[in-house]
Amino acid sequence: MEGYLNTSDTICAQATVHGSSAIAVIRVSGPDSIDVVSSIFKPYKGVTFSDTKSHNLRFGAIYKENELLDEVVVSLFRAPHSYTGEDSVEISCHGSIYIQQEIIFLLLSKGLRMARPGEFSQRAFLNGKMDLAQAEAVADLISSETLASHRIAIQQMKGGFSKELSVMRQSLLDIVSLMELELDFSEEDVEFADRSRLKELLEKVESHISGLIESFKLGNVIKNGVPVAIVGATNTGKSTLLNAILGEERAIVSEIHGTTRDFIEDVININGVAFRFIDTAGIRQTKEAIEIIGIERTFEKIKSASIVILLLDAERPDGFEESLIQLKSNIDPSFQKVVVLINKVDLNYSEKAIKEMMSSVKSEAGKLNLALYSLLPVSAKRMTHMDELKDILSNAQKNVSIGTDTTLVTNIRHYQALSDTMDALLRVNDGLDQSVPTDLLTQDIREALFHIGEIVGEINTEELLGNIFSKFCIGK
Numbered sequence: 001m002e003g004y005l006n007t008s009d010t011i012c013a014q015a016t017v018h019g020s021s022a023i024a025v026i027r028v029s030g031p032d033s034i035d036v037v038s039s040i041f042k043p044y045k046g047v048t049f050s051d052t053k054s055h056n057l058r059f060g061a062i063y064k065e066n067e068l069l070d071e072v073v074v075s076l077f078r079a080p081h082s083y084t085g086e087d088s089v090e091i092s093c094h095g096s097i098y099i100q101q102e103i104i105f106l107l108l109s110k111g112l113r114m115a116r117p118g119e120f121s122q123r124a125f126l127n128g129k130m131d132l133a134q135a136e137a138v139a140d141l142i143s144s145e146t147l148a149s150h151r152i153a154i155q156q157m158k159g160g161f162s163k164e165l166s167v168m169r170q171s172l173l174d175i176v177s178l179m180e181l182e183l184d185f186s187e188e189d190v191e192f193a194d195r196s197r198l199k200e201l202l203e204k205v206e207s208h209i210s211g212l213i214e215s216f217k218l219g220n221v222i223k224n225g226v227p228v229a230i231v232g233a234t235n236t237g238k239s240t241l242l243n244a245i246l247g248e249e250r251a252i253v254s255e256i257h258g259t260t261r262d263f264i265e266d267v268i269n270i271n272g273v274a275f276r277f278i279d280t281a282g283i284r285q286t287k288e289a290i291e292i293i294g295i296e297r298t299f300e301k302i303k304s305a306s307i308v309i310l311l312l313d314a315e316r317p318d319g320f321e322e323s324l325i326q327l328k329s330n331i332d333p334s335f336q337k338v339v340v341l342i343n344k345v346d347l348n349y350s351e352k353a354i355k356e357m358m359s360s361v362k363s364e365a366g367k368l369n370l371a372l373y374s375l376l377p378v379s380a381k382r383m384t385h386m387d388e389l390k391d392i393l394s395n396a397q398k399n400v401s402i403g404t405d406t407t408l409v410t411n412i413r414h415y416q417a418l419s420d421t422m423d424a425l426l427r428v429n430d431g432l433d434q435s436v437p438t439d440l441l442t443q444d445i446r447e448a449l450f451h452i453g454e455i456v457g458e459i460n461t462e463e464l465l466g467n468i469f470s471k472f473c474i475g476k
């Protein structure tokens with residue numbers, strides 16, 4: 001991670017994906033950007049490149065040993081009015097792999113250095129163009145694949161989250177400065193800060209922070225996909241269902257019981273929300289060591305799912321009860337929804353027979369006091385009712401369709417820092433109740449401030465920065 005705080009040299013990297021494309025962009029940033037690009041690029045008309053005004057485009061040629069390498073368009077941004085806050089240049093060349101490589105080689109031969117992953121954004125952070133939470137949102141924005149995750153990232157990148165944090169930070173600073181004033185006058189035994197007023201202010205901040213901590217559940221789900229576990233006895237058609245939903249042969253299907261040993265997962269987008277489907281090992285009594293591990297994992301996957309799809313086999317109605325009992329004892333109805341599917345109804349069942357199966361499931365669930373979000377007969381093999389199933393899932397996650405100004409915490413680092421902030425504030429709360437001396441209380445508030453500061457990067461270490469920015473792609 002060495003050198004993550006060093007911004008004195010000039011870096012370059014390809015900003016577009018590797019491989020051939022119509023156009024590719026090569027990015028250069030740092031004090032020598034303009035001089036170095038001037039030495040390899042000649043505009044066709046007008047002033048030399050180094051005399052170009054900021055935010056202008058120039059059309060011209062790049063030569064390699066007097067041979068035309070490419071005709072390119074080059075944009076120039078002078079410090080501090082650029083993404084990184086430094087002098088920056090972007091070369092748009094034709095996207096052949098050869099041209100891209102040769103331009104990079106030319107730049108390196110003039111003394112530039114290849115950028116590390118995320119180094120452009122990291123420089124933007126170090127030059128005060130954005131805070132750490134915003135810089136992290138840039139990475140989230142690039143990797144967001146659904147409307148919901150896009151919205152969260154945009155909101156955070158525009159500074160919505162940072163603003164909320166700064167309001168809370170200010171409240172805490174107000175509180176702590178009142179208390180510290182009190183300490184200065186401690187001999188005179190005055191209380192500038194009315195204790196009940198302090199408590200009120202603290203509680204306001206606490207409820208805000210606990211809201212943000214709570215939002216992580218949803219935020220995480222949006223970022224990584226709503227986890228949907230497909231569970232049931234062996235051979236009920238779980239893997240067939242996964243394949244039907246994904247529209248590809250992702251999991252092995254066979255008539256042998258216990259085919260799926262380890263869970264398999266994949267993400268698809270349903271109405272703008274990512275769902276992560278997890279096919280699990282079928283549940284049955286077994287002595288087979290590997291299968292036992294697989295079944296243990298099934299139970300773990302049930303625990304972390306937002307939605308659990310229980311698959312029942314129409315051919316084996318005698319197994320319905322046991323499956324429902326097992327499910328009931330493994331879910332938490334306060335946050336998990338259960339969708340029960342009766343599978344294989346393509347096997348010549350009359351409508352009456354299907355209805356009977358449905359009502360028997362309903363009555364079993366009723367006896368167990370197990371709330372079913374939905375109950376649906378399907379054929380995974382024939383892919384019937386798949387659109388209906390997707391609508392059911394989509395509705396079950398309605399609250400995931402978030403507005404444009406909602407703040408959701410999606411980053412585990414932020415979640416951790418908020419939890420640490422909360423712990424410190426709760427200590428202050430207890431301290432106020434127990435009339436703990438003011439200087440100890442202020443210490444805990446200072447600690448809370450420290451953890452909030454960690455999120456936006458007011459407190460940073462080289463190691464932390466290296467850790468965050470190394471997860472970016474090169475060129476960003």
Ligand SMILES: Nc1nc2c(ncn2[C@@H]2O[C@H](COP(=O)(O)OP(=O)(O)OP(=O)(O)O)[C@@H](O)[C@H]2O)c(=O)[nH]1
Nearest residue numbers: 234235236237238239240254258259260282380381
């Ligand atoms: N007729 C019919 N057969 C199905 C249907 N869905 C699955 N099957 C068959 O049922 C058998 C088991 O399917 P799988 O998808 O492997 O079942 P599973 O639940 O993943 O089984 P395990 O991984 O062993 O727990 C296969 O022979 C499938 O072709 C269906 O809707 N109709």
Ligand SMILES: [Mg+2]
Nearest residue numbers: 238239259260
């Ligand atoms: Mg399977």
